[in-house]
Amino acid sequence: MFETYIKDYNEAVFEIDKELALEVIEAALEEGVTPEQVVFNIIIPSIEEMMAEIVINADTNLAQHFMTAQIAAEITEKMLAKFETTPESIGRVIIGTSYGDLHSLGKRIVMGCLKSMMVDVVDLGVNIKAEDFIDAAVAQDAQVIAISSMMVHTATGEEGSLKVRSLLKERGLEDKIKLVVGGAPYRFDHELYNKVGADSWAADGVTAAKIIRELILEGKS
Amino acid sequence: MIKNHSLILHTEKQSIHLQIPEDLSVRLALDIEGLRVRAACGGIGTCGACTIKTVKGNFTSLTLAEWQKIPPEEREHGTRLACQLYLKSDAEVFLDNPAPSSNWKSFNLQHWPNYHYPNFDVKNSFYAVAVDLGTTHIRLSFWDRNTQQRIACRHGNNPQVALGEDVLTRLDVHRQREANLQSLTQIVRDAIIEGIRDILARDIGEIKSILAKVGVVNIVGNTAMLALLSGQDGSELYDPESWEHPIACLADDVFSWKQSWQMPNANITIQAPLAGFIGSDILADLIAINITQHSKPILLADFGTNTEIALWDGKQLWLTSVPGGPAFEGVGLQNGLSAEAGAIRAVNLINDSFVLETVDDQTAKGFCASGFVDAIALLRIQGELKLSGRFLNPLPEGFLLDKSNAYTAIKPGDIDAFQRAKASTAAAMQQLLVLANISTHNLSELWICGAFGQHLNVHNAQTSGLIPTMDCSRIKLFGNAALSGCEKMILAPNAKKNTDELRQRIHVVNLSHYPEYDDYFINHLRLQPFIRDE
Numbered sequence: 001m002f003e004t005y006i007k008d009y010n011e012a013v014f015e016i017d018k019e020l021a022l023e024v025i026e027a028a029l030e031e032g033v034t035p036e037q038v039v040f041n042i043i044i045p046s047i048e049e050m051m052a053e054i055v056i057n058a059d060t061n062l063a064q065h066f067m068t069a070q071i072a073a074e075i076t077e078k079m080l081a082k083f084e085t086t087p088e089s090i091g092r093v094i095i096g097t098s099y100g101d102l103h104s105l106g107k108r109i110v111m112g113c114l115k116s117m118m119v120d121v122v123d124l125g126v127n128i129k130a131e132d133f134i135d136a137a138v139a140q141d142a143q144v145i146a147i148s149s150m151m152v153h154t155a156t157g158e159e160g161s162l163k164v165r166s167l168l169k170e171r172g173l174e175d176k177i178k179l180v181v182g183g184a185p186y187r188f189d190h191e192l193y194n195k196v197g198a199d200s201w202a203a204d205g206v207t208a209a210k211i212i213r214e215l216i217l218e219g220k221s
Numbered sequence: 222m223i224k225n226h227s228l229i230l231h232t233e234k235q236s237i238h239l240q241i242p243e244d245l246s247v248r249l250a251l252d253i254e255g256l257r258v259r260a261a262c263g264g265i266g267t268c269g270a271c272t273i274k275t276v277k278g279n280f281t282s283l284t285l286a287e288w289q290k291i292p293p294e295e296r297e298h299g300t301r302l303a304c305q306l307y308l309k310s311d312a313e314v315f316l317d318n319p320a321p322s323s324n325w326k327s328f329n330l331q332h333w334p335n336y337h338y339p340n341f342d343v344k345n346s347f348y349a350v351a352v353d354l355g356t357t358h359i360r361l362s363f364w365d366r367n368t369q370q371r372i373a374c375r376h377g378n379n380p381q382v383a384l385g386e387d388v389l390t391r392l393d394v395h396r397q398r399e400a401n402l403q404s405l406t407q408i409v410r411d412a413i414i415e416g417i418r419d420i421l422a423r424d425i426g427e428i429k430s431i432l433a434k435v436g437v438v439n440i441v442g443n444t445a446m447l448a449l450l451s452g453q454d455g456s457e458l459y460d461p462e463s464w465e466h467p468i469a470c471l472a473d474d475v476f477s478w479k480q481s482w483q484m485p486n487a488n489i490t491i492q493a494p495l496a497g498f499i500g501s502d503i504l505a506d507l508i509a510i511n512i513t514q515h516s517k518p519i520l521l522a523d524f525g526t527n528t529e530i531a532l533w534d535g536k537q538l539w540l541t542s543v544p545g546g547p548a549f550e551g552v553g554l555q556n557g558l559s560a561e562a563g564a565i566r567a568v569n570l571i572n573d574s575f576v577l578e579t580v581d582d583q584t585a586k587g588f589c590a591s592g593f594v595d596a597i598a599l600l601r602i603q604g605e606l607k608l609s610g611r612f613l614n615p616l617p618e619g620f621l622l623d624k625s626n627a628y629t630a631i632k633p634g635d636i637d638a639f640q641r642a643k644a645s646t647a648a649a650m651q652q653l654l655v656l657a658n659i660s661t662h663n664l665s666e667l668w669i670c671g672a673f674g675q676h677l678n679v680h681n682a683q684t685s686g687l688i689p690t691m692d693c694s695r696i697k698l699f700g701n702a703a704l705s706g707c708e709k710m711i712l713a714p715n716a717k718k719n720t721d722e723l724r725q726r727i728h729v730v731n732l733s734h735y736p737e738y739d740d741y742f743i744n745h746l747r748l749q750p751f752i753r754d755e
Contacts, residue, residue: 063637066742102733
C-alpha cells in the first residue's frame with residue numbers, strides 16, 4: 001500500500017511542490033496511515049530512492065537534493081508532532097563543522113535525516129574546535145561525534161578530526177564515543193576517513209544517519 | 222548612431238570575421254581581437270609598422286601619415302596603415318606580417334569613463350599604472366598623470382591559472398612546497414610587467430626610459446591573488462578569525478621588486494583587501510560608481526569565481542562574498558567556454574526556435590556565461606525546463622538548442638551547477654537586503670560588474686532569479702569597474718582620503734553567522750524570479 005504513496009509523494013517532492021507533497025501525506029493519514037508509518041514507510045524510503053538515483057546517475061541534480069531534503073525535513077517535523085507517544089530516542093550525536101569550515105548545509109541535511117531516524121542531535125554549529133566537540137559529547141552523554149568538512153584543508157587539518165581522535169585517545173573515551181566524518185573531500189578519497197582518524201564516513205545524509213544509528217546500536221549491545 | 226561594418230581579415234594562416242564600428246580604427250579593432258598588426262607608436266602614424274593591404278570595400282581616405290610612410294607603388298596596391306584606416310562599408314583586408322601572438326589584448330574604450338581632475342604637481346615620475354589582478358585575468362592601464370590621458374589598456378590571462386583554477390587550489394599548491402610560493406609570486410609579477418611593457422612597446426615606442434618615469438603602480442584584486450603577489454603565503458585565508466578583517470598585503474622585497482621592473486621611482490601600492498574573501502577589487506568598483514554619493518539604496522555585484530556583493534543603504538555599506546562557481550566563468554559546464562570564437566554569447570527565441578549568436582559568428586562550440594543565462598531563461602519560458610531545474614523530457618544527450626550541433630547540448634549537471642551558483646549569489650543578496658531592511662522595490666540601482674556582466678541580458682537573468690526583479694533601466698552593466706576605480710585612485714587628488722573614508726563605512730558580513738542563509742540558498746535554487754517584498 002505504501003508504494004503508491006511513495007510514488008506520488010516522490011513525484012511531488014522531485015517537483016519541489018511542497019503543497020502537493022503535503023496533500024499526499026494528508027490523504028495517507030486520512031486513509032488510516034499513522035504518522036509513524038508516514039515517516040518510516042514513506043519519507044525515509046523516498047529519500048533512499050532519491051539517494052539511489054544520485055549514485056546511479058552522475059548527472060543528477062545536487063540542487064534537487066537540497067530542495068527535497070528541506071521539504072522532507074519539514075514534513076518529518078510535522079509528523080513527529082503527531083506521533084502518539086513521544087518517540088524514544090535511540091541515542092545522541094554531537095554534530096558540527098570542522099575548525100575553519102563554515103559550510104553548514106551538508107550538516108543540516110544529515111541532521112534532518114538523523115531526526116527522522118529518532119536520533120537526538122546536538123548541533124554545535126560551524127567552525128568548531130576539537131576540544132568543544134569532546135566537551136559537548138561528554139557533557140551531553142553522546143555516543144557519536146559527527147564532523148562535516150567541505151574543504152580538503154579542513155578535513156585533513158591538524159585542528160580537525162585528527163585532533164578530536166587524539167583527544168579521545170588521551171582522555172580514554174575511544175570505547176564510548178565514535179567519530180564519523182562526511183563532506184566533499186571524503187567523496188573523492190574513500191580512504192580519507194581513515195587517515196583523519198575517523199571510525200566511519202558517509203557520502204550522503206541518509207547513509208550518514210544510518211551509519212550513526214548503527215554505531216549507536218553497536219555501542220549499546 | 223554609429224554604424225558597424227563587417228571586416229574579413231585574411232592572413233596566410235587564417236581568416237577571421239569581425240564587426241567594427243565606423244569610428245574605431247582597424248588597428249584598435251585588431252588589438253581588441255588579439256590578432257594584432259605590428260606597431261610602435263600608439264596609433265599616430267609615425268612608426269609606419271602597421272601596414273595592411275585592403276582587398277575589398279570602402280575606407281576613409283589616405284592620411285598625411287600614410288602619404289609619408291607608404292611608398293607610392295605600395296599605396297597603389299592598396300597598402301594602408303591600420304592605425305589610420307577606418308571602414309566605410311563591409312570590407313576585406315590582408316595582413317601579411319602579423320605581430321607575434323601575445324597574451325595581451327586591448328579593451329574597447331568606447332563607453333569607458335574619462336576623468337578630469339585638477340592637475341596636481343607631478344614632475345618627473347608622471348606615468349602611472351592601474352592594475353586589477355583577478356583569479357583568471359589581469360587588467361591594466363597606463364596613464365600620463367600630467368595630461369590626465371590614458372595611453373592604453375590591456376587585459377590578459379593570469380598565468381597562475383596553470384597552477385590551479387581557483388583560489389584555494391592555488392594556495393594549496395604553494396602550501397605543499399615552499400618553492401611554489403616564490404614561483405606563484407614571480408609568475409604574476411612577471412605577467413604584470415609583461416603587460417606594461419607590451420603597452421610601452423606598441424603605444425609609446427620606448428620602454429626603459431618610460432619605466433624610469435613611472436611614479437605610481439596601484440594594484441587592486443582579490444585577496445588571495447594580492448597575498449600571493451606580495452609574497453605572502455595566504456595562510457590568513459585559512460583562519461576564520463581573519464575572514465572579517467582587512468588583510469595587509471605588504472611585500473617585504475619592494476626594493477628588489479622595483480629593480481626587477483626597472484621602475485626605481487615607482488611607489489607600488491597593493492590596496493589592502495577588505496577581508497579574507499573580499500578583495501580590494503570591489504572597493505575599486507565602489508569608487509568607480511561613486512556609491513557613497515548616492516542617497517538611495519544601491520546593490521552591486523561583481524560576478525566571478527568568487528562573487529562579491531555590496532549593498533549601500535544610504536549610510537553604510539554591507540559587503541559579503543560567495544563562491545560564484547565555475548558556471549559564471551563559462552568553464553565548468555559540459556559545453557562551457559570562455560568568450561572565445563564560437564562561444565554562444567546570446568540566445569534568442571524567434572518563432573519558437575532558438576537562434577544562437579556566437580563570438581565572431583563562428584559555428585557554435587559551446588556556451589559562455591551570458592549565452593547560458595539566456596538559454597536557461599528561454600528554456601523556462603518555453604516550459605522545457607521546470608521550476609525545479611528538471612527537464613520536461615530528459616534525454617541522454619541533454620537538451621540540444623541546435624539539434625544538429627552536439628556542442629549546443631545542456632545537461633542536467635549544467636543546470637545544477639548554475640542553480641547552485643545563482644542560489645548562493647541571490648541568497649547573499651537577500652541576506653544583505655534583510656540585514657539592511659531594504660526591499661528590492663526600494664533599490665534605486667543595481668550594478669553588475671566584472672566581465673560576466675558585460676554581455677548579460679538582464680531580463681533573462683531576472684527570469685531565472687539570478688538578479689532581483691526590478692526595472693531594467695535601473696540595472697547598470699560595468700565590465701571593467703574595478704580597473705576604472707583603480708584608475709581613479711591614481712588620478713584623483715584626494716583619492717587616499719576618500720578611499721580611507723569609504724573603508725570606514727564598510728560592514729563585512731560573514732554569511733556563516735546567519736543560519737537563515739541556508740534557507741535562502743535552498744529557496745533560490747528554484748528557477749524563478751527573485752523578489753524581496755517585505
